[in-house]
Amino acid sequence: MRNLFLTLLLALLLSKTNAQTSYVVCDEFGRNMIPRGFVVITEDKMGKVQFTADDYKRMVRMGANFQVIRLNLAKLGGWEGCQFEESYIQYVDSLVAMGRESGMKTGFKMVIYGIPGFNVEGWGKLWKNKNGEQERWISAWKHIWERYKDDPSVYDYDLLNEPRKGDLDADYGIVEKDYLVPFLRKMVDESQKINPDKKCLYQPLLVNDEDREKYPVPFWEMKTPMDRKDIVYAPHIYEYTIKRIKPTIERYIREAEISKAGLFIGEWGPATYMKNDTSLTDQHNLEDIYKATANVFDNLGVGTIKAWFYGSRTQNKNLPDSYTWAIFKDDKPAGVVERKYITDVISRPYPQTLAGIINGFSFDYSSRIFSIEFVPDNSKGASTIFIPADRYYPDGFSIHVNDNLVLSFNPYKNNGLEVIRSPKDYNPAEVIWDTYNQHLVILKWPDNKLKSNLKVVPGY
Numbered sequence: 001m002r003n004l005f006l007t008l009l010l011a012l013l014l015s016k017t018n019a020q021t022s023y024v025v026c027d028e029f030g031r032n033m034i035p036r037g038f039v040v041i042t043e044d045k046m047g048k049v050q051f052t053a054d055d056y057k058r059m060v061r062m063g064a065n066f067q068v069i070r071l072n073l074a075k076l077g078g079w080e081g082c083q084f085e086e087s088y089i090q091y092v093d094s095l096v097a098m099g100r101e102s103g104m105k106t107g108f109k110m111v112i113y114g115i116p117g118f119n120v121e122g123w124g125k126l127w128k129n130k131n132g133e134q135e136r137w138i139s140a141w142k143h144i145w146e147r148y149k150d151d152p153s154v155y156d157y158d159l160l161n162e163p164r165k166g167d168l169d170a171d172y173g174i175v176e177k178d179y180l181v182p183f184l185r186k187m188v189d190e191s192q193k194i195n196p197d198k199k200c201l202y203q204p205l206l207v208n209d210e211d212r213e214k215y216p217v218p219f220w221e222m223k224t225p226m227d228r229k230d231i232v233y234a235p236h237i238y239e240y241t242i243k244r245i246k247p248t249i250e251r252y253i254r255e256a257e258i259s260k261a262g263l264f265i266g267e268w269g270p271a272t273y274m275k276n277d278t279s280l281t282d283q284h285n286l287e288d289i290y291k292a293t294a295n296v297f298d299n300l301g302v303g304t305i306k307a308w309f310y311g312s313r314t315q316n317k318n319l320p321d322s323y324t325w326a327i328f329k330d331d332k333p334a335g336v337v338e339r340k341y342i343t344d345v346i347s348r349p350y351p352q353t354l355a356g357i358i359n360g361f362s363f364d365y366s367s368r369i370f371s372i373e374f375v376p377d378n379s380k381g382a383s384t385i386f387i388p389a390d391r392y393y394p395d396g397f398s399i400h401v402n403d404n405l406v407l408s409f410n411p412y413k414n415n416g417l418e419v420i421r422s423p424k425d426y427n428p429a430e431v432i433w434d435t436y437n438q439h440l441v442i443l444k445w446p447d448n449k450l451k452s453n454l455k456v457v458p459g460y
Contacts, residue, residue, distance in 0.1 A: 023256045023263035024358075025232060025303055027105075028152060028197075031353045031380050034301065035155075035264060037064035037104065038309035038327075040095060042072060042088070043114070045314045049333040051095060056102040059309060060437055062343065063386045065352040067099045068107045068158065068266070068305050071144065074114035078140025079122075080131070082115065089143060100153040103437070107201070107305075108144055109158035109266065110137070120208075123166025127179040134183055138190050145194040156199035158234055158266055159187045162206040172205055172220040180205060181224045188228045201234040202226065203266065204255070216241075217248050226259035233259065234266035242292045249296050265304040268293060269346075271323040272339060274315060283341040290345040291365060298350065301358045306346050311335030347388045349456060355380035355445070368392050370456040376445035385440040387456055396460035399431070402453060405446050408460035409433055418460070422446075 027033040038059060041049055059067070069092060077084035099106045112118045126133045141157065148154040160183070165175040188200045205220040212218055219235055233256040239245050249265075256263040269290055276282040297304050307325040311332040315322035327342050328335025348363045349370040361372035370387070389397060389409065398408040398420070406420035407428060422428045423446050430444040445452065 023233075023253055023261070024301065025262040025264055027155075027353055029355075029381050031355050031383070032301070032351070032358045032374075033065075033303070033353050034350055034358070035066040035105065035107075035303035035305070036350060036352070036386075037066035037068070037305055039068045039070055039109075039267060039305055039307040041070045041308055041310055042091060042095070044310075044333065046333075048091070049310065051098065051334055053098050053101070055309070055334050056098045056104070060102050060104070061388075061390070062347045063350065063352075063388065063438075064104060065384075065386075066105045066107065066155070066303070066305065067095070067309075068109055069095050070161075071108050071110050071140075072114040073110055073112050073137070073140055076140035076143050078110070078137050079112075079115050079118070080133070080136070084140075084143065089147065092144075093147075096148065096151065096154065100151075104153070105155040106148075106153055107156040107158060108154075109161045109201070110141065111161045120164070120166045123164045124168055125166075127166065127168055127175070127183070134186065138187060141187065141191065142194070145191055145198075149195045149198070154198065156201050156232060157191055157195075158201035158203070159184060159191075160203060162203060162236065164206050164208060172207065173223065176205055176220060176222060177224045181226060184226065185228060188226070188231060192230070196230075199230055199232050199262070200228070201232045201264065201266065202261075203233075204235055216244060217251070221251060222255045223258065226261065228259070231259060232256075232262040232264050234264045236267040237265060237293065238268070238270045239293065240270050240289060242289060245289075245293050246296050249300065249302070253300070263302055265297065265302055267307045268297075268304050269306055269325070269342065271316070271325050272342065273321045273323045274312070275321055276341075277329055277339065287341040287345060290342060294345055294348060295362065298348075298361050298363065301360055309335070344391065347391055349385065349387050349392070352384040352386055352439075354383045354385075356383075356449075368458045372454050374452055374454070375450070376448055376452055378444050378448045383442045383445070385442070385454070385456075386438060387440050388438055389435070390438065393456075393458055395458065398457050398460055399440065400453075400455045400457065401445070402447055405431075407431055410460040 025033050043049055074082040075085045075088040096106050168175055184202045191200050204222045207215045207218050235252050310326040311328040311330050312324050312326045313331045313333050315324045327339055328337055329339055330337040356374050356376040359373040363370045396410045400406050404423050407417045409417055417433050419428045426446040432441040
């Protein structure tokens with residue numbers, strides 16, 4: 001019986017490992033990519049949010065290799081009574097350019113927040129499409145699709161942010177099957193006519209506020225296959241209850257697999273109430289939630305985007321307490337003063353791109369040991385691992401690859417990586433440490449196409 005149990009357990013573990021490759025996201029070189037970064041909002045209730053090249057440098061040093069620009073449907077002329085604004089798209093151009101120059105990929109998501117009174121009635125109009133509302137929405141996207149079709153730094157288009165059923169008198173499942181998925185398919189088809197090499201992202205229905213008590217996960221479980229290629233499922237998770245985090249993400253994996261889609265968590269991390277900034281207990285509780293969520297993401301090798309790279313100039317009102325998704329405490333639009341109980345979790349080590357297959361990675365916050373299991377493929381180019389040395393390894397770190405390559409970094413010396421041990425047939429100069437960007441770049445792995453392990457440990 002014991003041998004049978006061990007055999008079944010091994011089969012289960014292997015099936016989980018193999019399943020991870022079904023929702024992997026890859027870059028244009030075929031490398032396993034873990035998109036991680038921030039939602040960049042172009043405006044808030046007080047007006048334009050202005051970013052600079054220095055803000056993008058901060059994002060990179062916090063681990064970002066990806067930005068998601070939140071597009072204003074109204075300013076792209078995508079709704080009745082709204083006109084396309086050339087100055088708006090020029091500002092979006094500047095954000096794309098700053099991302100590109102800092103080494104980031106860019107994704108876009110379309111939101112309705114700039115349209116007064118859209119709400120329930122607006123969603124109903126979009127689904128019924130009696131006056132060409134869907135075609136107008138697509139026309140707004142076409143400004144973006146045409147503009148960035150030849151820009152390799154632009155990776156994807158998140159077609160419809162947090163869609164709701166609105167005032168339709170129908171079950172969520174019917175709305176998904178008869179309204180949401182057909183519209184998403186229509187947009188994918190139109191996008192791929194212009195951008196066949198770009199990914200299209202899609203999201204599930206967000207249940208109406210009055211139904212939240214019936215649905216602990218406030219997003220409807222998608223059961224209708226998208227029946228399209230080059231798509232990525234991009235649901236959100238803001239879970240406060242730790243025991244629900246893993247089941248929710250596992251549900252999202254199943255939903256992605258229904259459509260043979262990649263998986264990318266388009267937004268994550270619960271909001272912080274403003275009172276948290278003055279309560280260490282509340283901060284520790286929220287930090288535990290963020291760590292638990294991050295651990296599941298990393299074990300499954302899933303990319304994630306945090307909302308928002310933004311200061312606390314405005315807050316959402318939910319009496320008696322105000323709340324925000326901003327990661328900075330100060331009231332500057334771009335923000336400067338970190339909420340460390342959030343940003344330290346966001347800025348953990350991870351593989352940004354890996355030439356090969358990632359089987360999982362993890363970071364232990366107490367020991368500060370980062371570990372990744374993978375199978376390298378040197379034919380796909382270089383790999384980049386984010387190591388937040390300034391944040392987690394101020395006294396240096398050591399890199400261990402398969403126990404036969406050991407390198408160390410001593411911040412008190414100005415000589416880069418020191419070789420402690422290396423295989424005879426391997427040139428350790430293939431591993432480069434970029435101190436400013438906090439990037440470990442591996443031009444060539446020592447054990448190509450063999451199951452491998454890399455660890456980063458404190459100390460040199």
